Amino acid sequence: xxxxxxxxxxxxxxxxxxxxxxxxxxxxxxxxxxxxxxxxxxxxxxxxxxxxxxxxxxxxxxxxxxxxxxxxxxxxxxxxxxxxxxxxxxxxxxxxxxxxxxxxxxxxxxxxxxxxxxxxxxxxxx
Amino acid sequence: xxxxxxxxxxxxxxxxxxxxxxxxxxxxxxxxxxxxxxxxxxxxxxxxxxxxxxxxxxxxxxxxxxxxxxxxxxxxxxxxxxxxxxxxxxxxxxxxxxxxxxxxxxxxxxxxxxxxxxxxxxxxxxxxxxxxxxxxxxxxxxxxxxxxxxxxxxxxxxxxxxxxxxxxxxxxxxxxxxxxxxxxxxxxxxxxxxxxxxxxxxxxxxxxxxxxxxxxxxxxxxxxxxxxxxxxxxxx
Numbered sequence: 526x527x528x529x530x531x532x533x534x535x536x537x538x539x540x541x542x543x544x545x546x547x548x549x550x551x552x553x554x555x556x557x558x559x560x561x562x563x564x565x566x567x568x569x570x571x572x573x574x575x576x577x578x579x580x581x582x583x584x585x586x587x588x589x590x591x592x593x594x595x596x597x598x599x600x601x602x603x604x605x606x607x608x609x610x611x612x613x614x615x616x617x618x619x620x621x622x623x624x625x626x627x628x629x630x631x632x633x634x635x636x637x638x639x640x641x642x643x644x645x646x647x648x649x650x651x
Numbered sequence: 652x653x654x655x656x657x658x659x660x661x662x663x664x665x666x667x668x669x670x671x672x673x674x675x676x677x678x679x680x681x682x683x684x685x686x687x688x689x690x691x692x693x694x695x696x697x698x699x700x701x702x703x704x705x706x707x708x709x710x711x712x713x714x715x716x717x718x719x720x721x722x723x724x725x726x727x728x729x730x731x732x733x734x735x736x737x738x739x740x741x742x743x744x745x746x747x748x749x750x751x752x753x754x755x756x757x758x759x760x761x762x763x764x765x766x767x768x769x770x771x772x773x774x775x776x777x778x779x780x781x782x783x784x785x786x787x788x789x790x791x792x793x794x795x796x797x798x799x800x801x802x803x804x805x806x807x808x809x810x811x812x813x814x815x816x817x818x819x820x821x822x823x824x825x826x827x828x829x830x831x832x833x834x835x836x837x838x839x840x841x842x843x844x845x846x847x848x849x850x851x852x853x854x855x856x857x858x859x860x861x862x863x864x865x866x867x868x869x870x871x872x873x874x875x876x877x878x879x880x881x882x883x884x885x886x887x
Contacts, residue, residue: 533665533749536744542807542809619880624870630863
């Protein structure tokens with residue numbers, strides 16, 4: 526019995542906690558940041574390669590115009606937009622603005638829904 | 652016959668269970684405005700006397716019955732059954748060692764509270780009567796002193812789930828800010844020295860679950876940002 530008492534189970538956490546929009550906004554900020562760390566250098570490398578060789582230019586253009594290349598570009602633009610807008614939200618909080626309970630919830634809504642609108646608009650345009 | 656509501660409750664008895672499980676109960680809704688704690692009491696008194704949970708004041712003051720209710724932390728005694736989607740899933744506060752059923756071991760939580768030295772530290776001689784504050788100075792403590800240390804905020808924080816051994820968590824930090832703001836306290840420098848740590852304070856990533864979970868509608872995220880700004884201010 527004492528052995529069992531020592532091994533108290535840990536109560537469930539992420540698997541049961543209900544996602545709130547503010548929680549999503551923060552975790553999406555980390556996720557978009559990590560995603561951009563990899564994709565921005567990769568896209569710059571692609572651009573540099575295309576700028577310095579006719580063959581790589583043709584290859585690069587072909588890839589960018591393909592469905593996967595278009596999707597990666599779209600996703601990078603959306604991640605960049607989200608990270609920038611939510612970054613401004615965090616900067617405002619850092620200087621003590623928009624830090625009431627209501628403003629924190631409202632700003633999360635504005636950031637998430639403006640990103641959805643941007644993502645849809647971009648998907649239509651490209 | 653009165654309407655019934657279904658509850659699914661986390662059960663674990665260290666003496667007989669190898670692992671926790673969820674158990675279903677049906678409870679009659681006896682009155683309008685019935686609270687979740689009333690339903691737990693009904694189960695304990697009429698269905699299964701072995702159901703274990705903490706409770707005391709029954710009106711949101713003592714902070715004993717912090718629970719995870721349908722995935723969000725809150726107090727059982729002030730959470731109305733009416734607003735909850737059935738079956739109502741009741742679990743202990745997240746990321747805590749379970750002692751039995753809905754009772755968790757709060758020792759680590761209170762140890763973290765102790766770390767912020769939650770008492771007045773003054774260099775001035777002890778006055779004959781109380782240490783006075785102006786109404787403006789007293790108002791600085793609004794939004795902090797109301798905390799009842801129920802643990803709903805700290806146990807809702809993913810940063811605390813992953814780094815709870817080092818990150819102090821929203822409740823302790825809200826209280827740290829309360830003492831930093833107290834005009835009678837002279838230990839702000841030492842308090843800030845203790846807090847200036849990449850884990851103790853800066854693990855807060857503004858997830859804001861604490862603010863959403865607080866049953867007293869306080870804002871620990873804002874308190875943490877206030878401490879961060881106080882740390883910056885003393886360097887410039």
